[in-house]
Amino acid sequence: MPDNICDEHTFNEIFRLHARELHDFLYYKFGVDNNPKDLVQEAFMKLWDNCHKILPEKARAFLFTVANRQMLNDLSRKKTAMTYASKEPVQSHSGETPEYLLQEKEYMEKLKTAIESLTEEQRTAFLLNRIEGKRHQEIAEMLGISRKAVEKRIYTALKKIQERVGKI
């Protein structure tokens, strides 16, 4: 086991291992308009600049620490926007009337606004849990907070969304 990650092969392996998760994390945190892919590049650049003092097993923690601290410039920051995959009409089931489709679209828009209105912390924890299926403990490690705090965030987020969306 090398004692740093400056070696190209080692570094590439670390990139393959963590880049996607880091991207998802940043996406849920900042939304689609704040270039999560570029933020991933930046985080890895920081890792590379410090490669000589980081053990391979510490790389993941370093990356997520950087991601958690990544502050977007207030001026260039875009509103956190989420996006969803809309169903294409051709794929719609026979029973789905135009009325139903319209209703569904309305619902999705409501849901989108609800998610966007969550705080950064609530949204990150909630979506990592709901969409990526991450356990509370895993999320706690990614965010660098306690499992209890993660639980609270997810639960609060759920309640808020339910409130805003209401019943279908």
Place this chain on the structure above:
Amino acid sequence: MKPDRYIEKWLNGTLNDEERREFEKTETYKELKELSDSIQKFKAPTFDTESELLRFSDRIKGKGKVVRMNWQKILLRVAAMLTIVVGSYIYYMYYLPATIETTAAQKKRIFLPDSSEVILNAVSKIKFNENRWNRDRRLVLDGEAYFKVRKGSIFSVETSTGTVRVLGTEFNVKQRKEFFEVVCFEGLVQVTTSLIDNKLPALHSIRILNGEVIQGQFKDTASPSWIGNESEFNSVPFSQVIQEFERQYNTSIVSESVDMDALFTGRFTHEDMILALESITIPHHITYQITEDQQILLSGESE
């Protein structure tokens, strides 16, 4: 179990089979299930790891390996350099002894920090530490010098043959090759060599020549004759006289059939070479000749 507790457990995926069956019957679950399914559509877009890695590699190559100059490192380097520069400066200024030298046909008068006076004869060298004079009152002498020490001042003169320690006095030290002579004009000096450890009172001299110790006395004289631009000798081997002549006139003397061990008593001036040459050659019946390139040839009368 409260409904909220079910939700919490469901969120964390920690409901056991029985609990799940129970929970799945509830209206709350149906709502949650629907909500959760809809949320799936907000999944992050696919991330092409390989192409992102390629992009990253290109960025690094364009940038080169960044060895970020840590400001602390820079500061440390600057500090180290400053230390060396300032340190050397202090060393040169305070710790390195001053060296004063004379060349052939030159005399120099210098004053020590305690206002003692030193007169340096031709081709001599004296070393002392001006800035540490109060702690380190040592002089290193190579050649000949006359010391007029301020009353009450103590210091020592080190030569290759021995050390002369003084207490407010006037004395002359001569250290030339095999020749070592201390002449005390006033007060008392302590002469220490491998052969002797003597106290030398005023108007006494001590000489070591080829390992032989010769003590002498002389009549009242204020200072050595060389101070008055004359070299005086009292039963000194002729070779020493010639060497002194070379030093005072910056010439070289080649001699032929001249008895170099013959003892010479007399003096020569530093101001007139021909007169000086006659002063040393006539008593020993030596003839001299000055060549075109200012070399002096001496020849004895053996033939």
